Amino acid sequence: MKDINKEKALAFTLPLGFYLGYYFDDDNFKVFNSLDTVFQVQKNNNDPLVYETAFIFSRCLSQLNKSESEPIKNTFKDIINQLKYYVFNLDNNQHRGTPKLRDFIRKEIGKEKIPIDSMNISEKTLKEFLFEETQYIQPSTLRNIIDALEFEIDTSTPICIIKELKKKDIDKKFEINLEKFKNFPKERQISELFTSYLVHYYKEKIDLKKIIKEIEDDSLIEERCDYYTKELVNSIFERNPKIEFNSLLTNVQEPKIYTNKNITFKEHPFYLGREEVVKRFMKDLNKKNLKEFIENYIGLDTRQKKTIEKFIMNYGRYYDLKDIPKEFTPKVPKEINSFVKKYTLKRKPSAISFYVFEGEEREELVEIVKAFEI
Known part of the structure; x- marks a missing residue:
């Protein structure tokens, strides 16, 4: 197709x-x-x-x-x-002045005949960048240039421009979502943030312990949040659109033309699928032990975290499995029985998720679970 x-x-x-x-x-x-x-x-x-x-x-x-x-x-x-x-990453670093970026800016400024004094940037700064007297450009400077122009976005657009548009989109959503997030009870704030954290791939960029402390202290403010944290909070409020396959075949929309003025970056459906399965685990997790569970998770090394994340994901994936005859449904093994009871997890998805692991990987899961039982 x-x-x-x-x-x-x-x-x-x-x-x-x-x-x-x-x-x-x-x-x-x-x-x-x-x-x-x-x-x-x-x-x-x-x-x-x-x-x-x-x-x-x-x-x-x-x-x-x-x-x-x-x-x-x-x-x-x-x-x-x-x-x-x-x-690209979401760090707020300077952008290298590549020939592609300089040519793009020159072309768009010339095309629209934009006066420099309307661009919220000094003529000296702009000329030094365009004529290669400076090798880097500040994110805020590039964003001011972008805001003064209007141009179509396609896959040939310089990646640093896409990055600044993405950050701008994050800022716009976060301004609304932070207040909504802070109106949740603190327990829900922590649970929702941890869910979003597990779903996404920015883990090494996030200080989860620090953010949770800021939630508990009521000190989570926009100025302290980097773009990775903002993205996690924004993702909490993204919803999976209902999709009917018949409508996909019949209601085909005209291709959309994106510009720097109308572009938005929606949550990727891959993350929405992961969120669906993680939420099932988080729903069952005993909220009295939520903070302890997260603290134990934070104490794991990268490999161990990956293992427990796999258990959580498979717990959600096998949550509603109904086509296994009762006599063939695996029982919760003694190795994780205390863990399942302590965190009030459902027994069938816990057992099936456990048996997805084999050999050394299963042995490692057992060792990890012991740390959570203490």
Whole structure:
């Protein structure tokens, strides 16, 4: 379909992304294969979600060891070679003045004949950047230039401009969402934030312990939040749109033209799928022990965190499994029985999630669970 009707193919990337996040661990070959397809379709349609798809692919790939990553790298060379043009972080660092960026700004200023004094930037600063007297440009300066112009966005737009537009979108949403978030009871704030944290791939950028303390102290304010934290809070208020497959086939929208004035960056359906399964675990988790659970999680190393996250995800995935005859439904093994009772987890999804693990990985899960039982 992606080669016949690109608009119809784009509509199907939404349920496909959700399906991937809901059903599969991120080291599954099907995830890479489908993300590759989603990336190509979004790229062909100039869909803003293409950047997050590239980021998700890169994060899934980075978590594989050498032997696991080799077949992926050999199979998906095309998308891997393109990642550097689509993946960016949310750090508030200076941007390098590449020829592509300078040419783009020159062209857009010339096209619109914008007077420099209307751009909220000094003529000296602009000229020094455009004529390569300075090698870097401040994010605030670049954003002022962007705000003074109006231009179409496509996949050839310099990545640092996309980054600033993404940050601007985050700021706009966060201004509204922070107040909504702070109106939640503190227990719900912590639970929702931890859910969002587990769903996304910015973990190494987030000081979870610090944010939770700020929630407890009523000291979480916009000025203290970096873009990763803002993104996690914003994601709490993203909702999964109801999608009917019949309507995808019949109601195909005209391709949308995005500009720097109308572009928004929606939550990726891959995250919405992951959120659905994590929320099932969090709903059952004994709220009296929520803080203790998170503290135990924070104390784990990266590999151990990955293991407990896999248990949480599979708990949600097998939550409503009904086609296993009762006599074949696994019982909660003694190794995790105390853990299941302490955190008031449902027994069937706990047992099935446990038996997804095999060999050394299962032994590691047992050791991790012991730390949570103390």
